[in-house]
Every structure is written in structure tokens, then in C-alpha cells.
Amino acid sequence: xxxxxxxxxxxxxxxxxxxxxxLQPAETNAADGSLxxxxxxxxxRFGQFEALAGVSLNxxxxxxxxxxxxxxxxxxxxxxxxxxxxxxxxxELRIGGLPALHLPAWxxxxxxxxxxxxxxxxxxxxxxxxxxxxxxRLPSADIVRRTTSVMELTQILPLAGRHPHELSGGQxxxxxxxRALVNEPAVLLLDEPMGALDAKLRKELQLELRQLxxxxxxxxxxxxxxxxxxxxxxxxxxxMNAGRxxxxxxxxxxxxxxxxxxxxxxxxxxxxxxxxxxRRTKQLLExxxxxxxxxxxxxxxxxxxxxxxxxxxxxxxxxxxxxGGQPGDNRLLGIVQSISxxxxxxxxxxxxxxxxxxxxxxxxxxxxxxxxAGDSVELTISPGNFFLLED
Amino acid sequence: MKTRRSPLTGLAAVLVFVFLYAPLAVVLVFxxxxxxxxxxxxxxxxxWYLRLLxxxxxxxxxxxxLQLACTSTLFxxxxxxxxxxGMSRYEFPGKRLxxxxxxxxxxIPDIVLAVALLLFFALxxxxxxxxxxxxxxMTLAHITLQIPFIAIVVRARxxxxxxxxxxxxxDLGAGPWLTFRHVTLPLMMPGIVAGSLLAFTxxxxxxxxxxxxxxxxxxxxxxxIYSSVKRGITPEIHALASLILxxxxxxxxxxxFLRGRTEVKR
Numbered sequence: 196x197x198x199x200x201x202x203x204x205x206x207x208x209x210x211x212x213x214x215x216x217x218l219q220p221a222e223t224n225a226a227d228g229s230l231x232x233x234x235x236x237x238x239x240r241f242g243q244f245e246a247l248a249g250v251s252l253n254x255x256x257x258x259x260x261x262x263x264x265x266x267x268x269x270x271x272x273x274x275x276x277x278x279x280x281x282x283x284x285x286x287e288l289r290i291g292g293l294p295a296l297h298l299p300a301w302x303x304x305x306x307x308x309x310x311x312x313x314x315x316x317x318x319x320x321x322x323x324x325x326x327x328x329x330x331x332r333l334p335s336a337d338i339v340r341r342t343t344s345v346m347e348l349t350q351i352l353p354l355a356g357r358h359p360h361e362l363s364g365g366q367x368x369x370x371x372x373x374r375a376l377v378n379e380p381a382v383l384l385l386d387e388p389m390g391a392l393d394a395k396l397r398k399e400l401q402l403e404l405r406q407l408x409x410x411x412x413x414x415x416x417x418x419x420x421x422x423x424x425x426x427x428x429x430x431x432x433x434x435m436n437a438g439r440x441x442x443x444x445x446x447x448x449x450x451x452x453x454x455x456x457x458x459x460x461x462x463x464x465x466x467x468x469x470x471x472x473x474r475r476t477k478q479l480l481e482x483x484x485x486x487x488x489x490x491x492x493x494x495x496x497x498x499x500x501x502x503x504x505x506x507x508x509x510x511x512x513x514x515x516x517x518x519g520g521q522p523g524d525n526r527l528l529g530i531v532q533s534i535s536x537x538x539x540x541x542x543x544x545x546x547x548x549x550x551x552x553x554x555x556x557x558x559x560x561x562x563x564x565x566x567x568a569g570d571s572v573e574l575t576i577s578p579g580n581f582f583l584l585e586d
Numbered sequence: 587m588k589t590r591r592s593p594l595t596g597l598a599a600v601l602v603f604v605f606l607y608a609p610l611a612v613v614l615v616f617x618x619x620x621x622x623x624x625x626x627x628x629x630x631x632x633x634w635y636l637r638l639l640x641x642x643x644x645x646x647x648x649x650x651x652l653q654l655a656c657t658s659t660l661f662x663x664x665x666x667x668x669x670x671x672g673m674s675r676y677e678f679p680g681k682r683l684x685x686x687x688x689x690x691x692x693x694i695p696d697i698v699l700a701v702a703l704l705l706f707f708a709l710x711x712x713x714x715x716x717x718x719x720x721x722x723x724m725t726l727a728h729i730t731l732q733i734p735f736i737a738i739v740v741r742a743r744x745x746x747x748x749x750x751x752x753x754x755x756x757d758l759g760a761g762p763w764l765t766f767r768h769v770t771l772p773l774m775m776p777g778i779v780a781g782s783l784l785a786f787t788x789x790x791x792x793x794x795x796x797x798x799x800x801x802x803x804x805x806x807x808x809x810x811i812y813s814s815v816k817r818g819i820t821p822e823i824h825a826l827a828s829l830i831l832x833x834x835x836x837x838x839x840x841x842x843f844l845r846g847r848t849e850v851k852r
Binding site for chain 1: 753
């Protein structure tokens with residue numbers, strides 16, 4: 196017997212299940228703005244290495260929160276501190292409004308899905324899942340009922356009698372998830388839960404995990420180095436680097452308005468360049484850049500940055516158009532250096548002056564521009580498509 | 587890939603088996619020989635085994651041997667396991683040095699350990715009236731002999747276990763005792779069983795350490811055999827030796843079986 200590996204939607208599960216489900220449906224504890232995890236100025240050193248250099252962070256009840264960053268940025272250390280598996284050198288941590296640092300891991304209302312799953316090899320799948328409830332000395336009837344319903348929820352009921360060494364990577368991941376969820380934690384911590392899976396399975400599980408989180412309304416804190424995964428699943432993302440949070444926001448905010456070149460380059464691909472401010476009228480800036488004279492429109496929130504005379508600017512490759520654009524766009528003349536197709540999109544390197552711009556365009560079924568290397572092309576960029584960096 | 591074997595390999599194998607097992611086979615065969623003296627085969631009998639049952643000295647020695655092996659293995663297993671757990675889960679100054687020191691009793695000749703223990707017990711006797719050589723000293727000596735073997739086997743097993751499993755148990759609400767009871771101990775168990783069976787055979791066969799640390803009245807089978815042989819080898823001795831051989835071999839095979847099973851599982 197195998198578990199269907201294709202994406203299955205949670206809402207087609209029988210109603211009977213939702214009524215007896217001990218895991219609360221989303222309506223009762225959906226994001227209500229109250230804070231479930233509060234970190235204040237957490238620091239942690241390992242010898243000379245500063246893993247956390249003062250992290251303050253609030254996580255709201257019911258949200259899907261991701262800690263994103265390259266390896267060694269401190270994201271896993273932060274997760275382990277929340278779980279109680281590590282202690283900070285300084286700082287304060289509250290879980291559910293109560294101080295938590297004095298509590299050992301086994302007394303905290305959080306559960307973890309470990310990166311390598313850490314399933315107990317000497318126990319079967321159902322015994323693994325029942326472990327947390329057995330430690331709490333619940334009546335065995337309750338243990339059976341809750342274990343069974345969470346195995347239905349994660350679609351691993353047919354695997355109940357197997358041992359971990361008889362499972363595939365994706366199945367282990369589901370068992371690890373079920374083992375954590377069955378305890379109905381206030382916060383579910385996920386440490387690179389898809390790290391060991393192949394790309395296709397990862398995409399399916401991303402979607403499933405997101406739907407599961409929505410359905411249950413449990414707060415998920417998810418650690419990853421994969422920016423696509425973080426953007427696809429999260430309500431909010433904290434981008435970390437060298438033990439600090441460099442930017443925190445919704446996926447759209449991080450993508451559209453990165454504050455630093457680190458965030459801009461870590462999340463997605465971008466073209467960065469510098470410019471001198473010539474004139475400013477309200478939200479419209481006129482700048483002199485290596486690309487020529489550009490008009491830039493900024494949202495009111497970042498307008499104070501334009502007080503500087505020297506500006507760091509960026510634009511995403513897909514926000515540069517090669518098909519003529521709209522009236523009022525910035526127009527640049529360039530020469531195509533190389534052009535290739537990835538299937539869904541065309542990727543071009545275009546030289547404008549001395550600057551090489553990366554331009555991508557979706558293949559919408561009309562190859563409007565049949566371009567070749569060496570052709571000259573007119574690029575258009577809408578004034579609102581630029582972003583301004585702080586560094 | 588299959589490689590051609592040299593005929594010398596086969597010859598070497600035969601020689602090794604002859605060297606290892608021919609003397610044992612001789613003892614086993616002659617324990618069923620009707621002849622009381624000499625090396626001539628005069629017919630099959632189990633008489634010598636039946637006679638052992640009437641031999642009070644042999645029965646007492648067998649009882650002593652089993653009691654010694656069981657008691658010392660029990661204590662050595664607890665201490666050796668605790669040692670292995672401590673060494674693989676905690677950091678302390680001098681850990682590396684201690685790790686190497688632990689192997690010394692495995693490598694040094696039994697006779698050196700035996701003499702050292704005898705001297706030590708003599709020293710203790712000076713200060714502690716009533717501390718006489720006998721079953722107690724022999725048991726203590728065997729525990730000393732066994733601890734490193736158990737600790738090394740259990741430690742090897744623990745090195746294969748993911749320490750994150752203990753973190754996972756804590757994360758799921760198990761305190762230190764429950765984590766040990768439900769996760770660490772079951773994972774260590776194959777190592778503990780293998781180590782204690784190994785230690786049990788060590789104690790069962792041991793002559794040198796027992797001989798030096800025993801006292802009047804506390805005779806084990808190996809000591810009994812040694813003293814009987816001085817008066818001439820009888821088929822009864824063959825029978826006794828064969829029994830020890832069978833028990834030891836059975837234990838070693840059990841260890842190999844248990845190890846094999848845990849290997850397959852992972």
C-alpha cells in the first residue's frame with residue numbers, strides 16, 4: 196500500500212472527520228493579531244562565531260512565518276532557541292505571552308519537525324506519532340483516536356505499522372509532521388522540512404503544507420534557505436544574514452521593495468545600479484544613472500530615502516519590457532548580448548551604455564520580439580517599477 | 587565482480603581451520619571415547635558426561651562458575667553501560683585520555699591484570715579485616731576485566747545513534763528520565779546485550795584472573811580442570827571442557843546473530 200503522492204486537497208476530506216477532529220478548524224484561532232512568539236534582543240555565540248547578534252521578532256497567532264537566509268545566518272539557532280533545544284546568551288523569549296526561557300524543551304507548547312525528521316527507528320509509524328501523547332499520559336483511547344485522525348489528515352494511515360527504515364523520504368516527512376501536529380502545539384517549528392526531498396515532491400508538499408496550515412490555523416515557523424519556498428508558503432518572511440534580521444515583511448513587500456542589496460539579490464534576480472538625484476517633485480525623482488536619465492516613482496513610505504543625493508537603485512528583470520511599453524515609461528536603447536529561453540520565459544542580456552541588464556519576458560504564445568544577439572532593442576521601464584535600496 | 591581465487595587461498599583456509607579447531611575437535615571427540623587412557627578409539631559412550639553429574643566437586647565448580655559469571659556480568663553491564671553513556675553524551679576534561687586508558691585492560695596480558703588485582707586485594711586486606719580472597723574478590727576482579735569490553739561495545743552502538751533523537755523526544759514532551767527510558771535505552775539495547783554476552787563468555791572461560799584472585803573453597807570449572815589435569819587427563823575432563831566450549835560458542839553465536847539483526851535494520 197502506498198500513500199498517493201499527488202497533491203490532494205484537504206477540503207475533500209469527509210465532514211465526519213472535521214467534526215471529530217481534535218485539531219481545531221481554522222475559524223476558531225485564525226490570525227487575530229495577538230502575538231504567540233516574542234523574541235527580544237536574542238544573542239547567541241558559539242566560541243568566536245556570533246550566531247545571533249540581537250534578534251527581535253514578533254510572530255502573530257495563526258500565521259505562516261518563514262526565517263529565510265543563507266546557511267550560517269542564525270535561522271536554525273533561532274528556531275532551536277524557540278524550541279528550547281538551545282539557550283540564548285542574552286535576550287528574552289515569550290511564548291503565548293508567557294516567559295519561556297526558564298522552561299526546558301519538554302515543557303514548552305511547541306513541537307518541531309526536524310530537518311532529518313529524527314523519527315525513532317525502534318518504533319512504528321503509529322508509535323512514533325503517539326509518542327508525545329504517551330509522554331503526557333493521556334488515556335489510551337484518546338491516544339488512538341488522535342493518532343488515527345492525524346494519520347488520516349496527513350494521509351499516512353496505511354503506513355501505521357511500518358518502521359521508519361521502510362519509508363521513503365516524502366513519507367518520513369509526513370510522519371514527522373504528524374508526530375508534531377498530534378500534540379496540537381501553540382507553534383509548530385519546521386527546520387528545513389523539505390531539505391532532503393527532490394524538487395517535484397517539494398513543490399507538492401509546499402502546497403499541501405500551506406493548505407494544512409490554513410485549515411488548522413496553527414502558527415507555523417518555518418526555516419529555509421530556499422527563497423522560492425519561503426515566498427510561496429509564507430504570510431510573512433524574515434530575511435536573516437550574519438545573525439541579524441535584515442528585512443521582515445510579506446513576500447510581496449520583500450520582492451517589490453527590498454531594502455538592501457543583500458535582500459534584493461537573495462530574493463529573486465535583479466539589476467542594481469547607482470544614480471545621482473537631479474530633481475524631485477513629490478514622489479517622482481529624476482536621476483542620472485549609467486543607463487541614462489531615468490524617472491522614478493516611489494511609494495510614500497520610502498520617500499525619505501530620496502533625501503540622499505547618491506541613490507542605489509534596482510529593477511527586476513521581468514519589469515523591463517521589450518515590447519514597446521506604455522506612454523510615460525522610461526525608454527532605453529540597448530544591444531542584445533545573448534538571448535535564451537527557459538521554456539516559460541525568454542531571458543536576455545542587454546547592454547545599455549556600459550551596463551549589462553538582465554531582462555526576462557514571459558512566453559505568452561506570441562513571440563512578439565524575434566530577437567537575436569547583436570540586434571538593437573528598445574527597453575521600457577515604468578517609473579513605478581524601480582526600488583530604492585538603503586545601503 | 588568475481589575474481590579468480592588462487593588455489594593457495596583454499597589451502598590457507600584449510601590450515602587456519604585446522605589450527606583453530608583441530609584441538610577443540612579432539613577434545614570433543616575424546617569426550618565420547620570409551621577408553622579411559624591413551625589415544626585409541628574404543629567406541630562411543632556418553633558415560634563420562636553422566637559421571638560428571640555424580641562428581642560433587644565438578645558440580646560445585648560449575649555452580650561457582652555460573653554464579654560468578656552472572657553476578658559479575660550484571661554489575662559490569664550496569665557500570666559499563668553508564669560509562670559508555672557518559673562518554674558519548676558528555677564532555678569532560680581528559681576525555682580523550684580516558685578513552686585510551688579504557689582500552690588498556692583489553693590489550694594488557696591477563697597475567698598482568700591478575701597480579702595487579704592480587705596485589706591490590708592484598709593491600710585492601712591490610713586495612714580491612716575480614717576481606718578474604720574468595721568469591722567476592724574473584725567477582726570484583728571479573729567486573730574489572732569485563733567493564734572495558736562492555737563499554738567499548740555499547741559506545742560503538744551509541745556512536746551510530748543520532749543524538750537528535752533525544753532532542754526529538756524532549757521536543758515531544760519527554761523529560762530526561764522518560765527520554766532515557768523510551769528512546770536512549772531501547773537504542774542502546776542491542777549493544778548492551780551484545781556486550782554483556784561477550785563479558786559473560788569472558789568470565790566463563792577465564793582462568794588466569796580467577797586463579798590469582800580466588801581463595802579456598804571458591805573453585806571454578808577452569809581452575810578445577812587445571813588442578814585435575816595435574817593428576818592426569820581423564821575423559822571426564824574432556825566432557826567438562828566440551829560443555830564449556832558449547833556454552834561459550836552458543837553465546838558468541840547469539841552475539842553475532844543479534845549484531846547481524848541490528849545491522850540489517852539500519
